[in-house]
Amino acid sequence: MHRPATAEAEVAAALAAERPGLVPRYRAALPGARAAVLTRLWRGLGHEPLPWITRREESGDGLTLRLADGRRLHGPVPDAYATDAYVGAVHLDGVAYERPERLMTDLAVPHAAGFATELGHSVASLALSRAGQEGLSHGRPARGWEWEQRVVDGHPYHPCCRSRPGFSVAEQLAYAPEHRPVVELQLLAVPAEGCLVTGGWPQWLRDGERLLLPVHPWQAEHVLKRTGRATLAAHPLMALRTLALPGGPHVKTALSARLTSSVRDISVGSVRMAASLSEFGERLAAHTDGLLHITRTLGAATAHSPDLAAQLREAPEVYAGPGEEVVPVAALPGPHSAAWLADFARLALSVGLRLLELGAALEAHGQNLLVVLGPAGEPRRLVYRDLADIRVSPARLARHGIVVPGDLAGRIVTDDVTTLRRKLFGSLVAGALAATAGNGPALRGALAAAVRDLPRTPDLVALCQEPLPVKALTLMRLTPDVPGDQWALLPAPLA
Structure with a gap:
């Protein structure tokens, strides 16, 4: 046959x-x-x-x-x-x-x-x-x-x-970052009066009464069925739909293709919240004693369609000082010594758990989380980008006198402790830290060295003693009719 x-x-x-x-x-x-x-x-x-x-x-x-x-x-x-x-x-x-x-x-x-x-x-x-x-x-x-x-x-x-x-x-x-192409983003002219814009839209992406929205060429060909009258050369980042402009900001484009698990777009709601989330992120970072920078959203625009939208975001490198470099955690060159892993885990957990205590759970996986390395390669500070999928707890924030912006809504807002811990622990510990360590024993050693120096909050106790939540990635692909994330529990790394 x-x-x-x-x-x-x-x-x-x-x-x-x-x-x-x-x-x-x-x-x-x-x-x-x-x-x-x-x-x-x-x-x-x-x-x-x-x-x-x-x-x-x-x-x-x-x-x-x-x-x-x-x-x-x-x-x-x-x-x-x-x-x-x-x-x-x-x-x-x-x-x-x-x-x-x-x-x-x-x-x-x-x-x-x-x-x-x-x-x-x-x-x-x-x-x-x-x-x-x-x-x-x-x-x-x-x-x-x-x-x-x-x-x-x-x-x-x-x-x-x-x-x-x-x-x-x-x-x-032509488009995947690991093949190192230069991608020509299409610039589609859309009447400004028909667009939702937050955070401002730069003059160099305007043409009279029209906005010039950067569109990924795959999206232009396969979804929008139209091309722009100008192009913008950019370098694709590991997210594929986000690209770096030479010497300028990062551009997050709408790309209605399935990447790993989900079809990613830029919803109208995320554009509406973009400026408030960016300002909120800056206020949160101020509570970390300078250990965290959050890249600002410079502007977001949509033609009231998730298929035709774009966001402009600061490049993480702007937070590097003399002799420093900013590296995505997923790209950290290894192998790493036990001492380096412990220092990195201590930095990442101190920031992540501090924000969780305040009432914000970051999705701090290896793509969203970057580390500022000193001249000797030592981890000094963190940079976080893309706030669109964090979770915020009004109740926790209120206890610390922090007001949730009024236009934050939907799944981003929750007081459910399990949801908040899943978001941080599943991305940071079972994701960024685990992948950097490379195996269970190395992760266990780094966590054991790091947690001794952290405040013993209920969240830290849960991390140390309870099973570790991770996204059930295989189950999610085998149950396509079940919406949202599904979870598995791994034995507590420090149990």
Whole structure:
């Protein structure tokens, strides 16, 4: 029976036509990419509350998952915080699987087929990303966007770390940051009277009575079906839809494509709140004794559509002093000593827990959180960007005499303690700190050294003693009809 072409074969064929010189490197990168995605998938299977897994049994030779239909799935004991690809194969009823998409297809659980397709694309795109790294200089980047383009493998724990549905091979090469392109943003002229603007809109993005909205070329072609009359050269950052203007601000564009888990856009509500959130963030940062900077939103505009909107944001490098550099946590060059990890954990937790006590939970994962490094590489301060998905607690803020801006609304506002702690702990501890440490023992050591010096608040006690919440990334892809985030609980790292 004829098998349909795999994502790996489709990318190879497209690459042969688009950039044939990359084909040998792409093929050589495929085994490592399969192991990297399989490792992320096995982490989800080993830890998340998947309804068709009835029991998990650890033994000397690994972990066995007992499935509801009687089958057994066996593999290594998963380290929930490991970032290396340590899973080369898992066994389903004795049959070895090296390709994550084939494993998911043969598991045949609800929604497995669609998820298997995403896993196949994740492997192929990851191999493509790795293939494009040959010849890259390994010296320290001179500009902020160059740091961001060093992040090749995407999300450290998501099985769909490099799945980009809707992007052809040519479009990945033209727009993805790890391929280091210059992207020509389209400037679409929109009548100002038909737009919502907050925080001001610069004169250089105006044309008489019209606003010039920067639009990602993928969005212009596939969603808006129109092109601008001018362009703006920019460097894509690791978020792909956010780009750095040379010597200027960052531009967050609307890009209605699925990136990792969600279709990201710029809602009208987020534009409406942009200026207030930015000012609120500055007031929060003032409570951290100079250890945190929050990049300001310089302007936001929308043509009353999530598909046609943009935000201008300060470049994080403006917060670097003499001899310092600002590096996204996801791009931090390793390996790191135990002492360095402890210093970084102490800095990150002191800031994150201080704001949580005040009433603001940051989504401080490795993309949103940046660290200011001193001349010797020591962590000095933090920079946080993109406040759109933080959570704020009016009750906690009121206890500290801080007023919530009146136009903050929706899911961003909550007094639920579980929601607040999930937001911070899941992103900062199980995300940024765990991925920087690279494995469970290193994370445990860094946390143990850091928490001794922190105020013993109820939030710190919960972090030390209660299970650690993490987004159930595999469960979320296998339950596409369930809106919002779903969660798993990992054993407390310090228990």
